[in-house]
Amino acid sequence: MxxxxxxxxxxxxxxxxxxxxxxxxxxxxxxxxxxxxxxxxxxxxxxxxxxxxxxxxxxxxxxxxxxxxxxxxxxxxxxxxxxxxxxxxxxxxxxxxxxxxxxxxxxxxxxxxxxxxxxxxxxxxxxxxxxxxxxxxxxxxxxxxxxxxxxxxxxxxxxxxxxxxxxxxxILPTAFHGLMEAGVKAGSTVYIAGAGPVGRCGAAAARLLGASCIIVGDYYEDRLELVRRNGCETINLSEVDSLNDAIEAILGTPYVDCAVDYVGNEAHGLGQEAEETKSSYAINQVLDATRPGGATGIVGVYGANPKSPVPAEREGIYSLNFGDAWIKSPRISGGQAPxxxxxxxxxxxxxxxxxxxxxxxxxxxxxxxxxxxxxxxxxxxxxxxxxxxxxxxxxxxxx
Missing domain, CATH: 3.90.180.10 (Medium-chain alcohol dehydrogenases, catalytic domain)
Structure with a gap:
């Protein structure tokens, strides 16, 4: 040896x-x-x-x-x-x-x-x-x-x-964990933030769990095409100004039952802001997308980010739109997967x-x-x- x-x-x-x-x-x-x-x-x-x-x-x-x-x-x-x-x-x-x-x-x-x-x-x-x-x-x-x-x-x-x-x-257990924390089951409608490898594992795991409509949001068309050809609905986040409107165009309602953030603190904005880093955007995105009484899984990385232009984020403090989320009685779970x-x-x-x-x-x-x-x-x-x-x-x- x-x-x-x-x-x-x-x-x-x-x-x-x-x-x-x-x-x-x-x-x-x-x-x-x-x-x-x-x-x-x-x-x-x-x-x-x-x-x-x-x-x-x-x-x-x-x-x-x-x-x-x-x-x-x-x-x-x-x-x-x-x-x-x-x-x-x-x-x-x-x-x-x-x-x-x-x-x-x-x-x-x-x-x-x-x-x-x-x-x-x-x-x-x-x-x-x-x-x-x-x-x-x-x-x-x-x-x-x-x-x-x-x-x-x-x-x-x-x-x-x-x-x-x-x-x-x-990435497969992490994807599965996010879905389980979000309460995905047979018939659930699901929003997946991010079509990178872990988000794509999330799409596979959501099908394994029996989810009905699986919607994946990302900025790269070649990534979205991979999930689209495997039975998922997609949203190109650089082409929409409202995630809820885009979900409603697919489902007839602006909310899903369950949503998972697979992106973490290097997320970007929507539409014209797609090139701008919005460190807390993905987590707020899944909170916005989840119906009242639904649940979210936050498995993207949220640690102190020394590269952030926002001083609080360099200390690991992120801005959450918790007021709007709170009124929907959400269940929010985050962290690494066991x-x-x-x-x-x-x-x-x-x-x-x-x-x-x-x-x-x-x-x-x-x-x-x-x-x-x-x-x-x-x-x-x-x-x-x-x-x-x-x-x-x-x-x-x-x-």
Whole structure:
């Protein structure tokens, strides 16, 4: 086995590079030995829309941080306390780092683990949350492996569907979580803010849940075309001045039952203001779009944004139109998804072809590790592709 590890590393705003680092060790960020951990050889490691917050400088991380939090790979080394995994297992790595031992983990709230980050009850790979090294690399360390890792039941079956399974680490469970928090069920009308990869996963998951009319709003026609050809209604937000009017033109009513914000704090305005960043626009958009008594899911990233021209937003304080929302008795839920709460069921849905349209919605392009910096630049410009990095050339059929 090699003693080196090539990885995508953040060197500053819009400056990603592929560096050669030391091979990962079975130890925590604080240097403590981790016999409960494993080393994973990455087979598919994706570029996420959340990574663009880092790329653009709106989510601060230290220079030299290894990127990536969407990882699928093969176990190649196990710690002495690992009992239920073995070398050769193909696994999905949830982006939340969770111990499995604290109160929140034992209650299924792995997105707010109380022990893995000494600064806040939340840890994640490649996000400056607990110091855990990201997975846009050849190899990575995963702690608490027996608890954290989702092992695919059949290796050959997993490799046949690896590109769909590759989204189980984040964007598909995140999309599903937003819908569940918004109360989506059979027959629901749904508004999805954002047609990026996570919003497109939201469209697939809404169909899985039996939603009736699924409306997706975005500014890029090539993204909207992907969801349109898979049975969704669409709104080009650069061409409308009122979201409620646009929804009414589709449904006959200005409101939907459920709405989800998949955009976060880098949203833009409507119509003539489409080129202007309106950091709190997406969250206000879904609040406006939801009917009285309905519910919203807020899974877009809303942290302190050092690039915002608004001083309050640099401190993580955003302006909400809560007066108009309050009178509708809304149910509002936000935050990261507890990936482990959903990933097994979603894996089974993929393995048994309950989302056969997922690949078409995602529009995946498999790239090499060396192509990742350019993929970041293209994704930043609004590319409709979902970039999946193949560090070892393990996905020749997909390429």
């Amino acid at each position: 090699t003693d080196k590890n090539r990885a995508v590393v953040f060197h500053g705003v819009k400056d990603m590079r592929v560096d050669t680092l030391e091979f990962p060790k079975l130890e925590m960020p604080n240097g403590k030995k981790a016999p409960h951990g494993v080393i994973v050889k990455l087979l598919a490691t994706n570029i996420c829309g959340s990574d663009l917050h880092i790329y653009r400088g709106s989510f601060p991380v230290p220079e030299g941080m290894v990127m990536g939090h969407e990882m699928t790979g093969e176990v190649v080394e196990i710690g002495s306390d690992v009992e239920f995994l073995k070398p050769g297992d193909i696994v999905s790595v949830p982006f939340n780092v969770a111990c499995g031992r604290c109160r929140n983990c034992r209650n299924g709230r792995t997105e707010v683990c109380e022990t893995t980050n000494p600064e806040v009850s939340c840890a994640a790979y490649g996000f400056n949350l607990g110091g855990f090294v990201g997975g846009q690399a050849e190899y990575m360390f995963v702690p608490y492996a027996d608890f954290q890792l989702l092992r695919f039941p059949d290796k050959d079956q997993a490799m046949e569907k690896i590109l769909d399974l590759a989204v189980l680490s984040d 990936v482990m709460h959903y990933n097994y069921d979603l894996m089974m849905s993929i393995l048994w072809d309950r989302m056969p349209y997922l690949s078409d919605l995602l529009n995946i392009k498999v790239i090499s590790l060396d192509e990742a910096p350019q993929a970041y630049a293209d994704f930043d410009k609004g590319s409709a592709l979902k970039y999946v990095i193949d560090p070892h050339g393990s996905l020749p059929a997909a390429r």
